[in-house]
Amino acid sequence: MVSSSCIFLTELESATFTDCRKITVFWCCLWEQEQESQPSALLRMLCMQTQLFQTLLPWQILRPSNSEGAGKVSLLKKVPALKDGDFTLAECTAILLYLSRKYNTPDHWYPSDIQKRAQVDEYLSWHHANIRANAPKTMWIKVLIPLFTGQPLPSEKLQEVMEGLSTSLKQFEERFLQDKAFIIGSEISLADLVAIVELMQPVGVGCDIFEDRPRLMEWRRRVEDAVGKELFFQAHEMILNIKELSNIQIDPQLKEHLAPVLMKMLK
Incomplete structure:
Protein backbone atom coordinates (compact mmCIF):
# COMPACT_ATOMS: atom_id res chain seq x y z
CA MET A 1 0.00 0.00 0.00
CA TYR A 103 16.03 13.62 23.15
CA ASN A 104 14.79 11.42 26.00
CA THR A 105 11.26 12.73 25.78
CA PRO A 106 9.04 12.17 28.84
CA ASP A 107 8.97 8.46 29.50
CA HIS A 108 5.27 7.97 28.84
CA TRP A 109 5.66 8.72 25.12
CA TYR A 110 7.94 5.74 24.47
CA PRO A 111 8.44 4.02 27.85
CA SER A 112 11.78 2.73 29.06
CA ASP A 113 9.93 -0.23 30.61
CA ILE A 114 10.55 -3.00 28.07
CA GLN A 115 7.03 -4.43 28.21
CA LYS A 116 5.29 -1.07 27.86
CA ARG A 117 7.61 -0.15 25.01
CA ALA A 118 6.77 -3.47 23.38
CA GLN A 119 3.08 -2.56 23.66
CA VAL A 120 3.72 0.68 21.78
CA ASP A 121 5.66 -1.25 19.14
CA GLU A 122 2.86 -3.80 18.91
CA TYR A 123 0.29 -1.13 18.21
CA LEU A 124 2.49 0.64 15.66
CA SER A 125 2.95 -2.66 13.81
CA TRP A 126 -0.79 -3.39 13.81
CA HIS A 127 -1.80 0.16 12.91
CA HIS A 128 -0.51 0.26 9.33
CA ALA A 129 -2.44 -2.75 8.08
CA ASN A 130 -5.64 -1.81 9.91
CA ILE A 131 -6.47 1.77 10.94
CA ARG A 132 -4.15 3.37 8.39
CA ALA A 133 -5.26 0.97 5.68
CA ASN A 134 -8.85 2.19 5.99
CA ALA A 135 -9.30 5.60 7.68
CA PRO A 136 -7.48 7.78 5.09
CA LYS A 137 -9.49 6.27 2.25
CA THR A 138 -12.60 8.09 3.45
CA MET A 139 -10.85 11.37 2.64
CA TRP A 140 -9.68 10.12 -0.77
CA ILE A 141 -13.17 8.88 -1.70
CA LYS A 142 -15.18 11.89 -0.51
CA VAL A 143 -12.80 14.75 -1.31
CA LEU A 144 -9.47 14.10 -3.02
CA ILE A 145 -10.40 11.74 -5.84
CA PRO A 146 -13.43 13.81 -6.94
CA LEU A 147 -11.24 16.92 -6.72
CA PHE A 148 -8.52 15.50 -8.95
CA THR A 149 -10.62 13.46 -11.36
CA GLY A 150 -13.74 15.60 -11.51
CA GLN A 151 -15.86 12.50 -10.90
CA PRO A 152 -17.49 11.29 -7.66
CA LEU A 153 -17.01 7.67 -6.69
CA PRO A 154 -20.00 5.36 -6.23
CA SER A 155 -21.41 5.26 -2.70
CA GLU A 156 -20.68 1.52 -2.57
CA LYS A 157 -16.96 2.30 -2.48
CA LEU A 158 -17.33 4.39 0.68
CA GLN A 159 -19.55 1.74 2.25
CA GLU A 160 -16.88 -0.88 1.57
CA VAL A 161 -14.20 1.25 3.23
CA MET A 162 -16.42 2.05 6.22
CA GLU A 163 -17.08 -1.65 6.77
CA GLY A 164 -13.36 -2.35 6.81
CA LEU A 165 -12.79 0.58 9.17
CA SER A 166 -15.58 -0.61 11.46
CA THR A 167 -13.86 -3.98 11.78
CA SER A 168 -10.55 -2.28 12.60
CA LEU A 169 -12.21 -0.02 15.19
CA LYS A 170 -13.81 -3.02 16.90
CA GLN A 171 -10.38 -4.65 17.17
CA PHE A 172 -8.86 -1.36 18.33
CA GLU A 173 -11.36 -1.04 21.18
CA GLU A 174 -11.33 -4.68 22.22
CA ARG A 175 -7.63 -5.47 21.81
CA PHE A 176 -5.88 -2.19 22.53
CA LEU A 177 -8.14 0.17 24.48
CA GLN A 178 -10.09 -2.35 26.57
CA ASP A 179 -10.92 -0.57 29.85
CA LYS A 180 -7.74 1.55 29.88
CA ALA A 181 -7.46 5.33 29.63
CA PHE A 182 -4.93 5.08 26.80
CA ILE A 183 -3.56 2.34 24.57
CA ILE A 184 -0.83 1.15 26.93
CA GLY A 185 -2.34 2.20 30.24
CA SER A 186 -2.97 5.32 32.29
CA GLU A 187 -0.73 7.70 30.27
CA ILE A 188 -0.68 8.82 26.66
CA SER A 189 1.98 7.36 24.37
CA LEU A 190 3.15 7.61 20.77
CA ALA A 191 0.63 4.88 19.96
CA ASP A 192 -2.26 7.19 20.87
CA LEU A 193 -0.89 10.02 18.73
CA VAL A 194 -0.40 7.74 15.73
CA ALA A 195 -3.96 6.42 16.10
CA ILE A 196 -5.75 9.72 16.58
CA VAL A 197 -4.35 11.53 13.54
CA GLU A 198 -5.69 8.76 11.30
CA LEU A 199 -9.07 8.55 13.01
CA MET A 200 -9.70 12.28 12.63
CA GLN A 201 -9.64 11.93 8.84
CA PRO A 202 -13.10 10.32 8.54
CA VAL A 203 -14.44 13.00 10.91
CA GLY A 204 -13.18 15.73 8.58
CA VAL A 205 -15.22 14.38 5.67
CA GLY A 206 -18.42 13.88 7.64
CA CYS A 207 -18.00 10.25 8.77
CA ASP A 208 -18.16 10.61 12.55
CA ILE A 209 -16.69 7.30 13.64
CA PHE A 210 -16.78 8.38 17.31
CA GLU A 211 -20.57 8.67 17.35
CA ASP A 212 -22.21 5.64 18.95
CA ARG A 213 -18.82 4.46 20.20
CA PRO A 214 -18.67 5.89 23.74
CA ARG A 215 -15.43 4.15 24.70
CA LEU A 216 -13.71 5.52 21.60
CA MET A 217 -15.14 9.00 22.21
CA GLU A 218 -13.90 9.07 25.79
CA TRP A 219 -10.44 8.01 24.62
CA ARG A 220 -10.42 10.81 22.05
CA ARG A 221 -11.33 13.36 24.73
CA ARG A 222 -8.53 12.12 26.96
CA VAL A 223 -6.05 12.43 24.06
CA GLU A 224 -7.26 15.99 23.40
CA ASP A 225 -6.78 16.88 27.07
CA ALA A 226 -3.34 15.25 27.27
CA VAL A 227 -2.07 17.01 24.14
CA GLY A 228 -3.89 20.26 24.87
CA LYS A 229 -7.07 21.20 23.01
CA GLU A 230 -5.56 24.21 21.27
CA LEU A 231 -2.62 22.22 19.89
CA PHE A 232 -4.88 19.26 19.05
CA PHE A 233 -7.24 21.30 16.89
CA GLN A 234 -4.39 23.32 15.39
CA ALA A 235 -2.75 20.09 14.25
CA HIS A 236 -6.03 18.85 12.76
CA GLU A 237 -7.09 22.15 11.21
CA MET A 238 -6.42 20.95 7.67
CA ILE A 239 -8.34 17.70 7.96
CA LEU A 240 -11.30 19.28 9.74
CA ASN A 241 -11.60 21.78 6.89
CA ILE A 242 -10.69 19.38 4.09
CA LYS A 243 -13.97 19.97 2.23
CA GLU A 244 -12.86 23.54 1.52
CA LEU A 245 -10.31 22.11 -0.91
CA SER A 246 -13.13 21.61 -3.41
CA ASN A 247 -13.09 25.37 -3.96
CA ILE A 248 -9.41 25.74 -4.83
CA GLN A 249 -7.78 25.79 -8.25
CA ILE A 250 -5.25 23.02 -8.82
CA ASP A 251 -2.51 23.02 -11.41
CA PRO A 252 -3.52 20.73 -14.31
CA GLN A 253 -0.12 19.01 -14.27
CA LEU A 254 -0.55 18.21 -10.58
CA LYS A 255 -4.01 16.79 -11.32
CA GLU A 256 -2.57 14.63 -14.06
CA HIS A 257 0.16 13.37 -11.75
CA LEU A 258 -1.94 12.65 -8.67
CA ALA A 259 -5.22 11.31 -10.07
CA PRO A 260 -3.80 7.87 -11.01
CA VAL A 261 -1.84 7.71 -7.73
CA LEU A 262 -5.02 8.26 -5.70
CA MET A 263 -6.99 5.72 -7.72
CA LYS A 264 -4.22 3.16 -7.22
CA MET A 265 -4.45 3.61 -3.45
CA LEU A 266 -8.01 2.30 -3.43
CA LYS A 267 -7.12 -1.00 -5.09
Whole structure:
Protein backbone atom coordinates (compact mmCIF):
# COMPACT_ATOMS: atom_id res chain seq x y z
CA MET A 1 0.00 0.00 0.00
CA VAL A 2 1.24 3.46 -0.89
CA SER A 3 1.70 5.81 2.06
CA SER A 4 -0.62 8.82 2.09
CA SER A 5 2.42 11.07 2.37
CA CYS A 6 3.20 10.09 -1.22
CA ILE A 7 0.16 12.10 -2.27
CA PHE A 8 2.27 15.21 -1.96
CA LEU A 9 5.38 13.74 -3.56
CA THR A 10 5.80 16.69 -5.92
CA GLU A 11 6.38 18.98 -2.94
CA LEU A 12 9.49 17.00 -2.02
CA GLU A 13 10.70 16.34 -5.53
CA SER A 14 10.96 20.05 -6.20
CA ALA A 15 12.14 21.19 -2.78
CA THR A 16 15.20 23.28 -2.11
CA PHE A 17 17.62 21.47 0.17
CA THR A 18 19.08 23.50 3.04
CA ASP A 19 22.11 22.26 4.95
CA CYS A 20 22.09 22.91 8.69
CA ARG A 21 23.88 21.81 11.84
CA LYS A 22 20.86 21.03 13.97
CA ILE A 23 18.11 18.56 13.23
CA THR A 24 15.65 19.80 10.65
CA VAL A 25 12.30 18.17 10.09
CA PHE A 26 11.01 18.67 6.56
CA TRP A 27 7.30 18.58 6.04
CA CYS A 28 4.87 19.38 3.29
CA CYS A 29 2.20 21.92 2.59
CA LEU A 30 -0.85 21.12 0.49
CA TRP A 31 -0.26 22.87 -2.80
CA GLU A 32 0.24 26.55 -1.87
CA GLN A 33 -1.63 26.43 1.43
CA GLU A 34 -0.07 26.54 4.90
CA GLN A 35 -1.56 23.18 5.83
CA GLU A 36 0.05 19.90 6.75
CA SER A 37 -0.33 16.27 5.84
CA GLN A 38 -1.45 14.08 8.75
CA PRO A 39 1.99 12.49 9.29
CA SER A 40 3.48 15.99 9.47
CA ALA A 41 0.77 17.08 11.91
CA LEU A 42 1.58 14.07 14.09
CA LEU A 43 5.25 15.07 14.32
CA ARG A 44 4.33 18.67 15.03
CA MET A 45 2.10 17.62 17.93
CA LEU A 46 4.88 15.57 19.53
CA CYS A 47 7.49 18.29 19.07
CA MET A 48 5.24 21.05 20.42
CA GLN A 49 3.97 18.98 23.34
CA THR A 50 7.46 17.91 24.42
CA GLN A 51 9.17 21.28 23.76
CA LEU A 52 11.41 19.71 21.12
CA PHE A 53 10.93 22.86 19.04
CA GLN A 54 13.42 24.51 21.39
CA THR A 55 16.04 22.11 20.05
CA LEU A 56 15.00 21.70 16.44
CA LEU A 57 15.37 24.35 13.82
CA PRO A 58 12.05 25.64 12.48
CA TRP A 59 10.47 23.11 10.21
CA GLN A 60 11.01 23.76 6.56
CA ILE A 61 8.02 23.66 4.26
CA LEU A 62 8.85 21.92 1.01
CA ARG A 63 7.57 24.07 -1.81
CA PRO A 64 8.02 24.06 -5.56
CA SER A 65 11.36 25.79 -6.08
CA ASN A 66 14.15 23.84 -7.70
CA SER A 67 15.02 20.18 -7.49
CA GLU A 68 18.74 20.43 -6.73
CA GLY A 69 19.62 18.42 -3.63
CA ALA A 70 16.06 17.19 -2.96
CA GLY A 71 17.23 13.58 -2.92
CA LYS A 72 19.56 14.44 -0.04
CA VAL A 73 16.54 15.16 2.16
CA SER A 74 14.96 11.78 1.57
CA LEU A 75 16.06 9.08 -0.82
CA LEU A 76 12.50 7.79 -0.66
CA LYS A 77 11.28 11.24 -1.80
CA LYS A 78 8.60 11.29 0.86
CA VAL A 79 7.59 13.70 3.58
CA PRO A 80 7.91 14.16 6.45
CA ALA A 81 11.68 13.68 6.45
CA LEU A 82 14.44 14.42 8.97
CA LYS A 83 18.04 15.56 8.64
CA ASP A 84 20.47 15.33 11.55
CA GLY A 85 23.93 16.34 10.33
CA ASP A 86 24.73 13.89 7.54
CA PHE A 87 22.03 11.49 8.69
CA THR A 88 18.65 11.54 6.95
CA LEU A 89 15.50 9.62 7.76
CA ALA A 90 12.09 9.14 6.18
CA GLU A 91 8.86 7.54 7.43
CA CYS A 92 6.86 9.26 10.15
CA THR A 93 6.99 6.41 12.69
CA ALA A 94 10.76 6.04 12.33
CA ILE A 95 11.18 9.80 12.89
CA LEU A 96 8.94 9.69 15.97
CA LEU A 97 11.01 6.93 17.52
CA TYR A 98 14.31 8.58 16.59
CA LEU A 99 13.33 11.89 18.22
CA SER A 100 11.97 10.13 21.31
CA ARG A 101 15.20 8.19 21.81
CA LYS A 102 17.62 10.98 20.95
CA TYR A 103 16.03 13.62 23.15
CA ASN A 104 14.79 11.42 26.00
CA THR A 105 11.26 12.73 25.78
CA PRO A 106 9.04 12.17 28.84
CA ASP A 107 8.97 8.46 29.50
CA HIS A 108 5.27 7.97 28.84
CA TRP A 109 5.66 8.72 25.12
CA TYR A 110 7.94 5.74 24.47
CA PRO A 111 8.44 4.02 27.85
CA SER A 112 11.78 2.73 29.06
CA ASP A 113 9.93 -0.23 30.61
CA ILE A 114 10.55 -3.00 28.07
CA GLN A 115 7.03 -4.43 28.21
CA LYS A 116 5.29 -1.07 27.86
CA ARG A 117 7.61 -0.15 25.01
CA ALA A 118 6.77 -3.47 23.38
CA GLN A 119 3.08 -2.56 23.66
CA VAL A 120 3.72 0.68 21.78
CA ASP A 121 5.66 -1.25 19.14
CA GLU A 122 2.86 -3.80 18.91
CA TYR A 123 0.29 -1.13 18.21
CA LEU A 124 2.49 0.64 15.66
CA SER A 125 2.95 -2.66 13.81
CA TRP A 126 -0.79 -3.39 13.81
CA HIS A 127 -1.80 0.16 12.91
CA HIS A 128 -0.51 0.26 9.33
CA ALA A 129 -2.44 -2.75 8.08
CA ASN A 130 -5.64 -1.81 9.91
CA ILE A 131 -6.47 1.77 10.94
CA ARG A 132 -4.15 3.37 8.39
CA ALA A 133 -5.26 0.97 5.68
CA ASN A 134 -8.85 2.19 5.99
CA ALA A 135 -9.30 5.60 7.68
CA PRO A 136 -7.48 7.78 5.09
CA LYS A 137 -9.49 6.27 2.25
CA THR A 138 -12.60 8.09 3.45
CA MET A 139 -10.85 11.37 2.64
CA TRP A 140 -9.68 10.12 -0.77
CA ILE A 141 -13.17 8.88 -1.70
CA LYS A 142 -15.18 11.89 -0.51
CA VAL A 143 -12.80 14.75 -1.31
CA LEU A 144 -9.47 14.10 -3.02
CA ILE A 145 -10.40 11.74 -5.84
CA PRO A 146 -13.43 13.81 -6.94
CA LEU A 147 -11.24 16.92 -6.72
CA PHE A 148 -8.52 15.50 -8.95
CA THR A 149 -10.62 13.46 -11.36
CA GLY A 150 -13.74 15.60 -11.51
CA GLN A 151 -15.86 12.50 -10.90
CA PRO A 152 -17.49 11.29 -7.66
CA LEU A 153 -17.01 7.67 -6.69
CA PRO A 154 -20.00 5.36 -6.23
CA SER A 155 -21.41 5.26 -2.70
CA GLU A 156 -20.68 1.52 -2.57
CA LYS A 157 -16.96 2.30 -2.48
CA LEU A 158 -17.33 4.39 0.68
CA GLN A 159 -19.55 1.74 2.25
CA GLU A 160 -16.88 -0.88 1.57
CA VAL A 161 -14.20 1.25 3.23
CA MET A 162 -16.42 2.05 6.22
CA GLU A 163 -17.08 -1.65 6.77
CA GLY A 164 -13.36 -2.35 6.81
CA LEU A 165 -12.79 0.58 9.17
CA SER A 166 -15.58 -0.61 11.46
CA THR A 167 -13.86 -3.98 11.78
CA SER A 168 -10.55 -2.28 12.60
CA LEU A 169 -12.21 -0.02 15.19
CA LYS A 170 -13.81 -3.02 16.90
CA GLN A 171 -10.38 -4.65 17.17
CA PHE A 172 -8.86 -1.36 18.33
CA GLU A 173 -11.36 -1.04 21.18
CA GLU A 174 -11.33 -4.68 22.22
CA ARG A 175 -7.63 -5.47 21.81
CA PHE A 176 -5.88 -2.19 22.53
CA LEU A 177 -8.14 0.17 24.48
CA GLN A 178 -10.09 -2.35 26.57
CA ASP A 179 -10.92 -0.57 29.85
CA LYS A 180 -7.74 1.55 29.88
CA ALA A 181 -7.46 5.33 29.63
CA PHE A 182 -4.93 5.08 26.80
CA ILE A 183 -3.56 2.34 24.57
CA ILE A 184 -0.83 1.15 26.93
CA GLY A 185 -2.34 2.20 30.24
CA SER A 186 -2.97 5.32 32.29
CA GLU A 187 -0.73 7.70 30.27
CA ILE A 188 -0.68 8.82 26.66
CA SER A 189 1.98 7.36 24.37
CA LEU A 190 3.15 7.61 20.77
CA ALA A 191 0.63 4.88 19.96
CA ASP A 192 -2.26 7.19 20.87
CA LEU A 193 -0.89 10.02 18.73
CA VAL A 194 -0.40 7.74 15.73
CA ALA A 195 -3.96 6.42 16.10
CA ILE A 196 -5.75 9.72 16.58
CA VAL A 197 -4.35 11.53 13.54
CA GLU A 198 -5.69 8.76 11.30
CA LEU A 199 -9.07 8.55 13.01
CA MET A 200 -9.70 12.28 12.63
CA GLN A 201 -9.64 11.93 8.84
CA PRO A 202 -13.10 10.32 8.54
CA VAL A 203 -14.44 13.00 10.91
CA GLY A 204 -13.18 15.73 8.58
CA VAL A 205 -15.22 14.38 5.67
CA GLY A 206 -18.42 13.88 7.64
CA CYS A 207 -18.00 10.25 8.77
CA ASP A 208 -18.16 10.61 12.55
CA ILE A 209 -16.69 7.30 13.64
CA PHE A 210 -16.78 8.38 17.31
CA GLU A 211 -20.57 8.67 17.35
CA ASP A 212 -22.21 5.64 18.95
CA ARG A 213 -18.82 4.46 20.20
CA PRO A 214 -18.67 5.89 23.74
CA ARG A 215 -15.43 4.15 24.70
CA LEU A 216 -13.71 5.52 21.60
CA MET A 217 -15.14 9.00 22.21
CA GLU A 218 -13.90 9.07 25.79
CA TRP A 219 -10.44 8.01 24.62
CA ARG A 220 -10.42 10.81 22.05
CA ARG A 221 -11.33 13.36 24.73
CA ARG A 222 -8.53 12.12 26.96
CA VAL A 223 -6.05 12.43 24.06
CA GLU A 224 -7.26 15.99 23.40
CA ASP A 225 -6.78 16.88 27.07
CA ALA A 226 -3.34 15.25 27.27
CA VAL A 227 -2.07 17.01 24.14
CA GLY A 228 -3.89 20.26 24.87
CA LYS A 229 -7.07 21.20 23.01
CA GLU A 230 -5.56 24.21 21.27
CA LEU A 231 -2.62 22.22 19.89
CA PHE A 232 -4.88 19.26 19.05
CA PHE A 233 -7.24 21.30 16.89
CA GLN A 234 -4.39 23.32 15.39
CA ALA A 235 -2.75 20.09 14.25
CA HIS A 236 -6.03 18.85 12.76
CA GLU A 237 -7.09 22.15 11.21
CA MET A 238 -6.42 20.95 7.67
CA ILE A 239 -8.34 17.70 7.96
CA LEU A 240 -11.30 19.28 9.74
CA ASN A 241 -11.60 21.78 6.89
CA ILE A 242 -10.69 19.38 4.09
CA LYS A 243 -13.97 19.97 2.23
CA GLU A 244 -12.86 23.54 1.52
CA LEU A 245 -10.31 22.11 -0.91
CA SER A 246 -13.13 21.61 -3.41
CA ASN A 247 -13.09 25.37 -3.96
CA ILE A 248 -9.41 25.74 -4.83
CA GLN A 249 -7.78 25.79 -8.25
CA ILE A 250 -5.25 23.02 -8.82
CA ASP A 251 -2.51 23.02 -11.41
CA PRO A 252 -3.52 20.73 -14.31
CA GLN A 253 -0.12 19.01 -14.27
CA LEU A 254 -0.55 18.21 -10.58
CA LYS A 255 -4.01 16.79 -11.32
CA GLU A 256 -2.57 14.63 -14.06
CA HIS A 257 0.16 13.37 -11.75
CA LEU A 258 -1.94 12.65 -8.67
CA ALA A 259 -5.22 11.31 -10.07
CA PRO A 260 -3.80 7.87 -11.01
CA VAL A 261 -1.84 7.71 -7.73
CA LEU A 262 -5.02 8.26 -5.70
CA MET A 263 -6.99 5.72 -7.72
CA LYS A 264 -4.22 3.16 -7.22
CA MET A 265 -4.45 3.61 -3.45
CA LEU A 266 -8.01 2.30 -3.43
CA LYS A 267 -7.12 -1.00 -5.09
